[in-house]
Amino acid sequence: MYMKKFLAVLSVSAVLTLSGCSTVREIMASGESVINTAEELYQQVENSLKEGKEEVAFVTEELSQDDLNVLNQEHDGFYGSVTQYEIKTVKMLDRSYVTLSCDISDNYYVEEALLDGGEIPEERSQAAELKKVCEGILADLSKEKSAYKKEKKIHDYLVKNVAYGYPEGVDSEDSTAYNAYGALVQGKAVCNGYAQAMKLLCDLSGVECELITGTADGENHAWNLIRLDDDQWYHVDVTWDDPEPDDPDRLLYSYFNLNDTQMAQSHAWEAADFVPAEGTKYQYYRKNDLYCENMDAFEAKCKEIFADDTPDSVQVMVGDYNEATYSEANLQFIFEYSGAKYVHLQTIGEAPYTTLYFTLDY
Numbered sequence: 001m002y003m004k005k006f007l008a009v010l011s012v013s014a015v016l017t018l019s020g021c022s023t024v025r026e027i028m029a030s031g032e033s034v035i036n037t038a039e040e041l042y043q044q045v046e047n048s049l050k051e052g053k054e055e056v057a058f059v060t061e062e063l064s065q066d067d068l069n070v071l072n073q074e075h076d077g078f079y080g081s082v083t084q085y086e087i088k089t090v091k092m093l094d095r096s097y098v099t100l101s102c103d104i105s106d107n108y109y110v111e112e113a114l115l116d117g118g119e120i121p122e123e124r125s126q127a128a129e130l131k132k133v134c135e136g137i138l139a140d141l142s143k144e145k146s147a148y149k150k151e152k153k154i155h156d157y158l159v160k161n162v163a164y165g166y167p168e169g170v171d172s173e174d175s176t177a178y179n180a181y182g183a184l185v186q187g188k189a190v191c192n193g194y195a196q197a198m199k200l201l202c203d204l205s206g207v208e209c210e211l212i213t214g215t216a217d218g219e220n221h222a223w224n225l226i227r228l229d230d231d232q233w234y235h236v237d238v239t240w241d242d243p244e245p246d247d248p249d250r251l252l253y254s255y256f257n258l259n260d261t262q263m264a265q266s267h268a269w270e271a272a273d274f275v276p277a278e279g280t281k282y283q284y285y286r287k288n289d290l291y292c293e294n295m296d297a298f299e300a301k302c303k304e305i306f307a308d309d310t311p312d313s314v315q316v317m318v319g320d321y322n323e324a325t326y327s328e329a330n331l332q333f334i335f336e337y338s339g340a341k342y343v344h345l346q347t348i349g350e351a352p353y354t355t356l357y358f359t360l361d362y
Contacts, residue, residue, distance in 0.1 A: 214269030232279030321354035
């Protein structure tokens with residue numbers, strides 16, 4: 001079982017209550033935006049982080065400290081986070097002047113450098129390292145034209161080159177395991193690091209990708225939404241496709257390009273906060289003719305696979321999985337069709353959409 005955690009940086013505050021006329025004039029002349037709803041606040045912060053702004057200032061008459069305290073829970077942190085805020089409240093005007101301080105992520109600087117020709121600040125050494133790794137990966141991705149093929153190469157790269165865990169060996173809020181640097185430079189990450197790495201590489205290669213957060217097996221979790229060539233969205237969870245303990249030679253696609261219905265068997269999220277994922281064309285097992293509606297179709301597929309080949313492993317998704325139907329006794333035909341001496345079967349994913357992954361010794 002994977003341990004999953006989503007990182008949210010806690011904000012700290014400095015609150016001042018003022019009534020002097022100089023402060024009133026200062027605020028009245030500031031020309032800052034007026035923000036009075038939480039939705040406006042979240043959108044302003046998200047836009048500012050995407051633009052690399054380290055400070056966000058606005059005037060409010062309605063927002064409270066509670067609204068500010070939960071800011072980092074309302075965005076995915078890909079471009080950065082709010083580290084602290086300061087409120088200057090003017091009693092006679094019944095309004096407050098708010099200044100947010102932001103920490104801009106390495107992802108922002110890498111995208112600015114590789115997409116817009118920007119310069120990475122000298123003090124951002126990790127961003128420079130991340131950029132270098134991304135450039136090497138992008139050189140290979142540039143050979144692909146379709147979004148699906150680029151996405152699959154990114155997925156496969158992460159499964160092969162990243163191990164689940166903490167580069168520092170310990171779980172802490174400051175761990176690089178929660179960001180793309182941990183995944184791509186240090187080779188170790190937890191779910192948020194995998195998801196950030198997936199989004200960063202998709203952004204850089206022109207594939208539309210978003211982070212999605214929710215829960216999986218009752219724990220906080222992060223994964224991705226991908227928009228592919230059919231203009232449909234799909235879920236992809238690289239963390240759950242990467243085996244633990246790490247095995248770079250095993251590539252599974254159990255959580256690669258699922259729709260909402262399939263993903264909801266094991267994951268939960270606030271559907272209203274994210275685009276619906278309704279695609280089917282680029283679900284891995286359907287696209288590669290490895291999806292079987294029932295046991296009869298699965299047996300026919302096995303007969304077809306082993307007719308001309310003796311593979312070391314086979315993976316097929318079935319749409320009616322239950323232990324009784326797919327029992328050891330009912331799967332003896334695999335020995336007959338393959339000629340294998342030993343077959344080890346592993347099931348991945350929640351029923352009824354379950355991947356049957358078996359390795360064979362001849």
